């Protein structure tokens with residue numbers, strides 16, 4: 545199973561995660577300007593995790609869920625709305641809650657400092673046999689990240705660095721000092737001119753603050769194999 549387990553960046557905040565024998569999409573805005581895939585190429589998905597309902601995160605979740613019969617996981621008010629849009633399988637949650645998707649995969653909902661039209665914005669911790677993954681969603685820096693780092697031994701943290709709507713590279717690097725993951729992947733940057741950033745600035749600062757950390761700067765379509773070595 546190990547060789548088939550990975551985190552693949554689909555541009556912006558969208559990731560395809562393969563763990564515990566399941567395919568999980570996070571924030572599936574597949575039509576984002578950086579996306580390496582088209583909607584028609586997405587044929588098999590088990591779960592879709594959505595951090596909040598802004599278009600650049602909700603993306604094509606409704607179409608993908610209808611096409612693949614995937615179960616959509618998100619905040620209660622958001623998944624109720626998706627149910628009204630015809631999505632059949634949903635799990636409504638809220639901050640602090642967790643759910644076992646399978647005997648091997650557990651998802652926790654974490655806070656995020658941002659906005660959302662339906663319910664609150666969140667992040668996710670995914671605990672799987674290949675590692676513990678944190679997708680922060682869109683967020684500013686917040687001190688409770690230190691508690692997340694203590695509660696969960698995070699292997700890989702996916703953090704926004706684009707600024708304007710979220711943390712910038714400097715704040716995201718400081719977030720890593722609270723979260724203490726083994727590895728980090730920057731996201732939510734360079735999709736539009738408004739959130740243009742140099743991910744190397746994030747990597748260099750992270751490495752100066754945490755000498756043992758691995759920062760993976762991915763090109764859209766690139767993957768990190770799990771477990772992290």
Ligand SMILES: [Zn+2]
Pocket residue numbers: 557598600601682709732
């Ligand atoms: Zn966003």
